[in-house]
Amino acid sequence: MNYHHLILIVHLLAACIWVGGHLLLCLRFLPQAIKEKKPEIITTFEKKYEAIGMPALLLLLLSGLWMAFDFGIPVKQWFTFSSPIERVISAKLLLLLLTFLFALCARFFVIPKLNKDNLNVMGLLIICVTLTGMAMLILGSTVRYGGIH
Numbered sequence: 377m378n379y380h381h382l383i384l385i386v387h388l389l390a391a392c393i394w395v396g397g398h399l400l401l402c403l404r405f406l407p408q409a410i411k412e413k414k415p416e417i418i419t420t421f422e423k424k425y426e427a428i429g430m431p432a433l434l435l436l437l438l439s440g441l442w443m444a445f446d447f448g449i450p451v452k453q454w455f456t457f458s459s460p461i462e463r464v465i466s467a468k469l470l471l472l473l474l475t476f477l478f479a480l481c482a483r484f485f486v487i488p489k490l491n492k493d494n495l496n497v498m499g500l501l502i503i504c505v506t507l508t509g510m511a512m513l514i515l516g517s518t519v520r521y522g523g524i525h
Contacts, residue, residue, distance in 0.1 A: 380443065380446050383439050383442050383443055383446070384439075384443065386435055386439050387435070387436060387439035387440060387443065387516075389435075390432040390433070390435035390436045390439065391432075391436060391509075391512075391513055391516070393428055393429065393432035394429060394432045394433055394436060394509055395506075395509040395510060395512075395513050397425050397428070397429050397432075398502070398505055398506040398509050399506060399510075400421075401418070401421055401422070401425070401502055401506070402502055402503055402506040405417055405418060405421045406418065406499050406502055406503075409495060409499075410495055410496065410499055413492040413495065414492070415490045415491060415492060415495050415498070418490075418495075418498060418502070419487070419490065433475075437472065440465075440468065444465045447461050447465075449461060449462050449465055454466055454469065455469075455470075459523070460522050460523025460524050460525050461519060461522070461523040462523075463523055463524040464515050464516070464518055464519055464523045464524055467515050467524070468512050468515050468516065471508050471511055471512050471515070472512070474504075474508055475505055475508050475509070478501050478504050478505050478508070479505070481501060482498065482501045486498050486501060
């Protein structure tokens, strides 16, 4: 087993935590919170999940960048969409940026004022982050077959 494989395992485990946690939030806790009109269901989950979710996201970023460089894709080639693997890397980086934008929107505009009346806005952000995470996971799986052709 070489170091790239070890980094891939770390990346996959972090993806399990990140995507799995958001699927759990989206499919189990969000519907309950909306049905009962109790935003504290979401905030309680997020406070507990954040302790493992944020480190997982950081590991995803670091291991993903490491593997990008290991594939021989330098920063100056990012966002050129010039090769199958580079397309995956660029698409995942764009989705990561989108994830950060959703998180900033939630953190600064929605969560401080979260109540039963704007719970649907938070729900939309949760669904968007979940779908974005799933899209990154699917994109990553294409690397096994040479990337996006």
